[in-house]
Amino acid sequence: MAKVRVTFSDGKVKEYPKGVALADVVRDAGAPEALVAKVDGELRDLSTKLDRDAQVDSVTFEQPEGRQVYWHSSAHLLAQAVKELFPEAKLAIGPPIDDGFYYDIDIGRPFAPEDLEHIEARMRELSKRDEPIERVEIPRDEAIRKYTEAGEKYKLELLQEIPDARVSFYRQDGFLDMCRGPHVPRTGLIKAVKLLSTSGAYWRGDEHREMLSRIYGISFPRQEQLDAYLHQLEEAKRRDHRRIGRELRLFAFADELGQGLPLWLPRGAVVRRILEDYIVDVESKRGYHHVYAPDLASVQLYKISGHWDYFRENMYPPMKVDNEELVLKPMNCPHHIMIYKHEQHSYRDLPVRIAELGRMYRYEKSGTLTGLHRVRSMTLNDAHIFCRPDQVKQEFAAVIELMREVYRDFAIVDYRTELSLHDPKDRQYYHQDEELWMTAEGLLHQVLDELKLPYTPVVGGANFYGPKVDVQVRTAGGKEETLSTVQLDFLLPRRFELEYIGEDGKAHRPVMIHRAILSTMERMMAFLIEHYAGDFPVWLAPEQVRLLPIADRHLEYAQEVRDRLAGHGRRVELDTSNERIGYKIRHPQLEHVPYMLVVGDKEASSGQVAVRSRSSGDLGPMPVEAFIERIAQEVTTRR
């Protein structure tokens, strides 16, 4: 009998009869938990028969690839449940996502919350039936006939684009779904399921096409894992900057004021001013020059820059005054370009780094606005570097270094870097000079590689004027968004005919780097609130110290201490209420004030304060001077 040689990931080699099922191989290898297996690096169903020598690795739920397969199979189970409950439903697509899975379905009406419960219950039943999930290959024309008869128009559309003569399907019980696979071997493996939400989703992501109903769900092999996941979701909600922002009185919105237009309340404004002072200071040390530009500009400026052609749908419409047409500025770059152009530059002057905490107004679709993450009025920590072509790499590297310094100060470690490139197939969103794109994108690839910065390329993510490097962070809601961005631009210098005088006495064209490190003040604030879960470190805390006198007779001493701390620049408040100390502590504790100072008879007579920390509780008494020193130390080290 013919044999096949299997090499396992630990290097062991074993022989099996030719045609052995992968399920038997992985079981033999001591991996009964395997959901699928990799054969020479490619994911395969466990039912696959092995007919050649190969490297075989078992894949379980613990591995990201295993999860994806598991959730993909869960999406099929969801579809099966929906089809049983709503036979007229038309299925679209049902992929796994980072956290779970979804399926886009058309049942001619939206799903109601009760529908979800019924579907979820049906999924549990289907899991209990524990049917095998089998791969079947069907000739293409037969598949087309099946789907035409069934009226599955979305599947049919997908099928039209598959060139192969045979198309793979997966069958569980009577349910059949076109799918590339692979899948877990049995429905019974999908044990703990929760359908989380429904929403509308455009067919193929195109807002001009049908609106389908999407059901999101999550699943795990064990109930405890699902419970833990749901608990974690609840915990994340507690970090939500909208909730903490309201509770800590940092910012607010008012219906009367308009959508997406945040108000910075006094305590939030304190944090913002610290951030602004901080970044201006850091940038100044690195050769940036800070400027101010008006919020309004002639539409003419944006016609030259190209924003009018490529960015108009995000701009507020122009207002006519006298013989001018003015718009609210949606970006700062043209203004900084005007500043660059205001004087002549020698090659010796470059790079010129023009920075601004630039307030911008963008018309964002109403449905996209969320808290401070996405607003219509925002202030960007913006800068534009005008440099010679031979300086691009070093300037780019300097920006990345600056970013790393800033991230250290805020203890930001959890982020991902993307290289956003233009999509040659989608020309209308990008400037038309393909050669410029090649130059700019090639340069960015090179710079990132030299900096050893790992990144994910994103085709179609570029701005109209050039490619960019985006730093992605996660919100409490689990969504990714851009914090820092560095963009390379050969286009605007050309459109504005920017020049510098070279060594040869002739005019040359500079290159622009657009960059934002702290993002917008709004988004940074949202990020920091969630990052710290409201526990701002002392240097950022809107209120650093709350003074808590034990009784009325200690008010005078408390005031004295308050004044001394304020004299050292501390942000300090005094609780003058007639309450007992436990109650007085509760409030600053809930408001995330880092230090509480309790003063009573003992402290007043000895010139001390009893220090309580928000995080570690009672620290005992110490001289006022010692506390002042301690907190000053924390502020300078930004702890």
Next chain:
RNA sequence: GCCGGCGUAGCUCAGUGGUAGAGCAGCGCACUCGUAAUGCGCAGGUCAUCGGUUCGAGUCCGAUCGCCGGCUCCA
């Protein structure tokens, strides 16, 4: 902008067609207290807005506005 859900006191939420409620916060009074809620009292509402059905609407219907979750888009 599109799909769905939601909108009752500053906040969290009860209230299934028949006289608008609770807790916390706020204000007043008393207690002067040692590390996360002292007690008593008082106030607080065009039930998002507008229209409709009904003898009667917080409750049912419609529109508008806003918020939330997605889609699309993006700092």
